[in-house]
Amino acid sequence: MGNLYYNKTAQWAVYVVFFAALGVVPLMVSDSFLLNQFATYGVYGMLALSLSLCWGFGGILNLGQGIAFGLGAYGMAMTMQMQSQTESNPIPPFMLNNSLESLPMLWQPFQSTTLGLILAVAAPTLFCAVFGGIMFRARVSGPFFAIMTLAMLSAFYTIILDRQAYTGGVNGLTPPGSFQFGDFEIDPYSPAAYWVVFGFLMGATFLTKLITQSSFGLVTQAIRDDAERVRFLGYSVAGYETVIYTISGLIAAVAGCCWVMLVQYVSPAQMDVSFSLSIVIWAAIGGRHSLLGSILGAFIIQGAQSYLGDTFLATWLLILGGFFIVVVRFLPNGLASLVEKAFGLFERRDPTSSPAPDGGRPLPAE
Amino acid sequence: MDLSSLLNALILGVSIASIWLIAALGLTIIYGTAGVINMAHGELIMLGAYSSYMLQFHLGLPYLLCLPASFVIVALVGLALERGLIRYLYNRPLDTLLATYGVSLVLMQGVRLIFGSDPKYLAVPEIFQSNVMLGSVSLSAFRIVVVAVTALLVIGLWLLFYKTRYGVQVRAVMQNKEMAASFGINAGRIYMLTFALGAGLAGVAGALFGVLAIVLPTMGASYVVQAFLMVVVGGGSLAGSVVASGVTGELQSVFAFFTNDTFARFIIFVLIVIFLRFRPQGLFAQAGARR
Amino acid sequence: MSGLLEIRNLSKSFDATKVINDFSMEVVEGTICCLVGPNGAGKTTTMDLITGRIKPTSGKVFFANDDITAKHEHLIARAGIGRKFQVPAVLRDMSVQQNLEVAFSRQTNPFRNLFKFRKAGLKDKLDEVATLAGLTGRLKERAGILSHGETQWLEIGMVLMQEPRLLLMDEPIAGMTEGEAEKTAQIFKDLRKSATLLVVEHDMGFVREIADVVVVMHMGSLLAQGTIQQIEADRRVRDVYLGEQEAA
Numbered sequence: 090m091g092n093l094y095y096n097k098t099a100q101w102a103v104y105v106v107f108f109a110a111l112g113v114v115p116l117m118v119s120d121s122f123l124l125n126q127f128a129t130y131g132v133y134g135m136l137a138l139s140l141s142l143c144w145g146f147g148g149i150l151n152l153g154q155g156i157a158f159g160l161g162a163y164g165m166a167m168t169m170q171m172q173s174q175t176e177s178n179p180i181p182p183f184m185l186n187n188s189l190e191s192l193p194m195l196w197q198p199f200q201s202t203t204l205g206l207i208l209a210v211a212a213p214t215l216f217c218a219v220f221g222g223i224m225f226r227a228r229v230s231g232p233f234f235a236i237m238t239l240a241m242l243s244a245f246y247t248i249i250l251d252r253q254a255y256t257g258g259v260n261g262l263t264p265p266g267s268f269q270f271g272d273f274e275i276d277p278y279s280p281a282a283y284w285v286v287f288g289f290l291m292g293a294t295f296l297t298k299l300i301t302q303s304s305f306g307l308v309t310q311a312i313r314d315d316a317e318r319v320r321f322l323g324y325s326v327a328g329y330e331t332v333i334y335t336i337s338g339l340i341a342a343v344a345g346c347c348w349v350m351l352v353q354y355v356s357p358a359q360m361d362v363s364f365s366l367s368i369v370i371w372a373a374i375g376g377r378h379s380l381l382g383s384i385l386g387a388f389i390i391q392g393a394q395s396y397l398g399d400t401f402l403a404t405w406l407l408i409l410g411g412f413f414i415v416v417v418r419f420l421p422n423g424l425a426s427l428v429e430k431a432f433g434l435f436e437r438r439d440p441t442s443s444p445a446p447d448g449g450r451p452l453p454a455e
Numbered sequence: 456m457d458l459s460s461l462l463n464a465l466i467l468g469v470s471i472a473s474i475w476l477i478a479a480l481g482l483t484i485i486y487g488t489a490g491v492i493n494m495a496h497g498e499l500i501m502l503g504a505y506s507s508y509m510l511q512f513h514l515g516l517p518y519l520l521c522l523p524a525s526f527v528i529v530a531l532v533g534l535a536l537e538r539g540l541i542r543y544l545y546n547r548p549l550d551t552l553l554a555t556y557g558v559s560l561v562l563m564q565g566v567r568l569i570f571g572s573d574p575k576y577l578a579v580p581e582i583f584q585s586n587v588m589l590g591s592v593s594l595s596a597f598r599i600v601v602v603a604v605t606a607l608l609v610i611g612l613w614l615l616f617y618k619t620r621y622g623v624q625v626r627a628v629m630q631n632k633e634m635a636a637s638f639g640i641n642a643g644r645i646y647m648l649t650f651a652l653g654a655g656l657a658g659v660a661g662a663l664f665g666v667l668a669i670v671l672p673t674m675g676a677s678y679v680v681q682a683f684l685m686v687v688v689g690g691g692s693l694a695g696s697v698v699a700s701g702v703t704g705e706l707q708s709v710f711a712f713f714t715n716d717t718f719a720r721f722i723i724f725v726l727i728v729i730f731l732r733f734r735p736q737g738l739f740a741q742a743g744a745r746r
Numbered sequence: 747m748s749g750l751l752e753i754r755n756l757s758k759s760f761d762a763t764k765v766i767n768d769f770s771m772e773v774v775e776g777t778i779c780c781l782v783g784p785n786g787a788g789k790t791t792t793m794d795l796i797t798g799r800i801k802p803t804s805g806k807v808f809f810a811n812d813d814i815t816a817k818h819e820h821l822i823a824r825a826g827i828g829r830k831f832q833v834p835a836v837l838r839d840m841s842v843q844q845n846l847e848v849a850f851s852r853q854t855n856p857f858r859n860l861f862k863f864r865k866a867g868l869k870d871k872l873d874e875v876a877t878l879a880g881l882t883g884r885l886k887e888r889a890g891i892l893s894h895g896e897t898q899w900l901e902i903g904m905v906l907m908q909e910p911r912l913l914l915m916d917e918p919i920a921g922m923t924e925g926e927a928e929k930t931a932q933i934f935k936d937l938r939k940s941a942t943l944l945v946v947e948h949d950m951g952f953v954r955e956i957a958d959v960v961v962v963m964h965m966g967s968l969l970a971q972g973t974i975q976q977i978e979a980d981r982r983v984r985d986v987y988l989g990e991q992e993a994a
Binding site for chain 3: 299300302303304305308310311313318321323325326328329
Binding site: 150223224227228229231232233235236237239240241243244247248250251362363366369370373403404406407409410411412413414417418421 | 492540543544547548549550552553554556557558559560561563564565567568676679680681683684687715717718720721724725727728731732733735
């Protein structure tokens with residue numbers, strides 16, 4: 090039988106319960122401001138999920154997840170900005186302030202909502218495929234890859250800051266209206282916006298869960314364990330790493346789009362090092378080897394942060410930092426490993442089951 | 456462009472290089488010796504700036520004495536950090552990276568709670584406030600102080616690593632920890648001292664940066680990534696970081712001459728990524744390959 | 747007669763040291779070839795050169811008449827060469843069964859594997875190999891907790907799961923009991939019907955039992971080649987081994 094924690098049916102059951110619980114939220118919450126906030130947690134959950142896939146399952150620590158998120162967010166913001174421009178007034182105000190007289194090439198595709206959305210997701214995904222492909226083929230891995238993602242993140246951060254006329258610079262973009270999809274307007278404070286995020290989060294989670302349980306997932310876990318050995322089994326390690334890094338980037342890009350839909354705002358702060366590192370903290374505290382653990386990590390931490398509010402922000406971040414240190418030092422697999430251990434205890438009381446394999450490190454099932 | 460403005464850019468480049476380098480010095484010896492990726496390095500720099508501020512504001516210590524005093528204070532913080540946390544994580548490089556990021560959060564927020572978020576300023580002797588003409592470049596005298604202090608520290612470190620018993624021990628531990636241990640070298644002690652030394656260097660950098668810019672709890676964040684890149688590009692050795700900072704500073708200055716500061720930094724980041732793609736071991740690979 | 751594996755004039759230098767020096771040999775399909783030689787003769791380096799782990803300074807390696815010199819490791823593996831390492835390399839954090847499943851690498855394309863949950867032929871192959879390797883009762887265990895002998899078996903099992911045409915076995919019976927070694931010999935001899943083996947081994951008793959051809963390496967070069975009887979009668983070979991014993 091083994092530990093229930095590794096039972097695939099049980100895992101799926103927990104996922105279904107989890108999303109059912111998230112599904113009833115709009116029915117219980119009437120405060121539209123609160124609902125909007127819950128939806129943003131969903132976006133953070135998607136980010137944590139994307140990192141859990143890449144880092145927890147693929148063993149690739151990505152400190153620059155903000156790249157894909159930020160590019161997706163900018164793409165979405167550009168699309169929404171252009172939705173509010175009319176034929177008599179085709180150029181966004183901040184460009185006029187920066188004395189641009191015509192719409193730059195970079196912005197032209199975003200005049201079409203469909204093309205804009207495609208670009209918002211495709212551009213970051215393509216970036217991940219190319220950057221990841223180059224790095225992994227050169228066998229850059231571990232802490233070294235982490236530093237490279239930091240460098241790349243800093244590069245994007247500075248270029249967006251610098252090209253003010255195209256990106257809005259430090260102020261970022263603040264599209265005035267809510268997102269129009271065809272004839273349908275998605276008011277960020279409406280249940281519809283919540284449902285969109287809910288749908289993407291659920292879709293991404295199930296997709297990711299399937300991937301981790303497939304043959305592909307097995308190979309990536311093997312790569313995490315011993316990449317050198319896996320090469321001699323005939324698998325292209327670089328290929329697998331690139332694919333998992335790219336899928337992770339795709340999810341982050343979708344999260345970026347959702348985020349702008351909810352807050353109608355994007356700025357270089359989303360590409361700041363500290364934001365990308367907070368994604369790492371969510372996944373680490375929740376448990377990077379567990380998709381659900383990571384999502385919950387994001388919910389708990391971001392929830393606590395907004396509950397405590399701005400007045401206690403410094404104290405909260407102090408506590409968070411301390412807690413994070415404790416988790417890394419004593420609980421490398423995050424809070425999810427406590428659940429695993431709890432089930433392990435439960436299992437030993439059952440005399441019919443075989444003794445647990447030495448308990449300590451989890452089998453990679455989840 | 457004319458020759459004299461290029462010359463100006465090159466002279467400015469030396470100043471920029473010294474800033475890149477002094478931010479990276481402490482990190483270089485910590486990473487080079489123990490392989491620890493210390494994400495709290497920026498906050499150690501910040502602590503250096505606040506130490507100087509405290510000493511100057513409350514004890515009235517002259518600025519030049521604040522430099523060594525900040526070294527000692529931040530070195531002690533580094534010592535405590537190594538004993539309390541880092542030493543448990545030496546075999547887990549990714550975890551040291553994460554844990555030290557936690558440390559950086561704690562330090563930053565702790566300082567914010569104590570000192571508040573409003574900027575502090577360091578006063579320097581009047582003679583450093585003037586400008587000096589170098590050829591046709593007008594450079595603030597303090598930037599020359601930064602270059603001088605950086606140069607002194609590099610020479611000092613070189614002597615320490617290549618002319619003392621401690622230096623021999625450090626290099627032995629870097630090459631082969633087990634072998635060094637069999638010769639009676641206590642690797643744990645070497646790591647501890649090196650970490651304290653690296654932290655102390657961050658303290659000096661902080662005391663200098665506090666004058667170049669304002670003193671804020673968040674000031675460290677902007678230095679840590681660029682300091683890392685210098686270490687990685689250099690390959691983790693002292694000479695590597697010196698050359699990497701020198702080249703980067705000059706390039707940045709020249710690019711900034713053609714475009715602007717921010718865009719120049721963008722180009723630098725991209726060039727570094729490209730460079731490391733083809734030479735992941737950095738400029739000067741260490742004999743004991745750590746990666 | 748052309749071999750399944752042919753090594754032609756292979757050389758490899760690290761800095762100024764020549765580790766492999768103009769070494770040539772071939773392995774005929776359907777045979778077991780044993781590569782022997784004193785420590786430092788370059789046996790494991792030769793394995794590394796065949797499997798693409800390191801690139802030769804000069805010379806060529808042909809497999810089934812294809813030039814595989816300095817190809818990437820995974821391409822060489824896909825061409826049909828499986829390898830067991832000297833220090834057994836298994837995926838320690840994964841279960842024994844998962845180790846074997848990963849090694850069953852008929853489909854290596856990441857996109858095709860993305861949503862693939864059942865692999866055709868896996869179950870039969872897994873049962874067969876697990877039985878052969880004596881690991882049927884240990885499939886759910888984490889590979890990291892296996893004994894040294896079991897780890898050796900697991901890695902041999904992994905190589906079998908790969909269904910390679912050529913199996914490179916670097917010291918397969920190190921750390922095994924006499925009984926286990928005998929069983930290994932029997933398995934190797936059975937394998938010869940469908941595959942070809944190149945075995946590096948120090949245990950001359952084991953070599954005597956399984957080898958069709960013995961190749962002796964010394965200082966990175968070919969010293970002698972022939973049947974076990976020829977090799978044991980060879981004076982040069984005896985000098986090399988005796989010389990080593992005297993030194994030790």
